[in-house]
Amino acid sequence: MFIHHVFFWLKNPSSDADLAALMAGLKKLSRVTTIRQFHIGRPAATNRNVIDSSYSVSWMLFFDSLEEEESYQTDPIHLEFVRECSHLWNKVVVYDSVDVK
Numbered sequence: 431m432f433i434h435h436v437f438f439w440l441k442n443p444s445s446d447a448d449l450a451a452l453m454a455g456l457k458k459l460s461r462v463t464t465i466r467q468f469h470i471g472r473p474a475a476t477n478r479n480v481i482d483s484s485y486s487v488s489w490m491l492f493f494d495s496l497e498e499e500e501s502y503q504t505d506p507i508h509l510e511f512v513r514e515c516s517h518l519w520n521k522v523v524v525y526d527s528v529d530v531k
Contacts, residue, residue, distance in 0.1 A: 431529050432493040434502075439521035440486040448518050449486065455515040456489055462505045464498035465491050485523075496528070 442448045453470060460468050469490040473483035493499040502508055 432496050432499045433527045434491040434493065434499050435525045435527075436489040436491075437485040437523045437525075438487045438489070438519045439484070440518055441520045442518075443486050452487055452515055452518050455511050455518075456487070459489075459507055459511040462502050462507050464493055464501050464505070466494055467492040486519075499526070 438452060440448050440452065456470050469488075471488040471490070473485060473488075476483070491499070491502070493502065
């Protein structure tokens with residue numbers, strides 16, 4: 431399994447319209463066929479020293495393999511998402527992980 435976890439910081443974090451546009455874009459993006467499962471999230475109301483809740487939206491994807499995640503990166507739906515939504519964020523951080531054998 432390959433997990434691709436993306437964190438977005440919106441340029442205008444108080445804008446409901448920008449948040450809605452990003453969420454709509456992610457829902458469209460979820461149609462990429464190599465995605466096995468996905469989760470769209472917002473920061474939880476937790477407060478401990480180790481928690482970073484400064485992001486606006488998280489996008490967690492599960493793939494069967496690295497190859498399927500690489501296919502996702504060049505999928506026309508993904509490329510369209512970047513073209514249509516990249517103006518909404520000022521920062522993106524990605525954490526990729528694989529199963530421990």
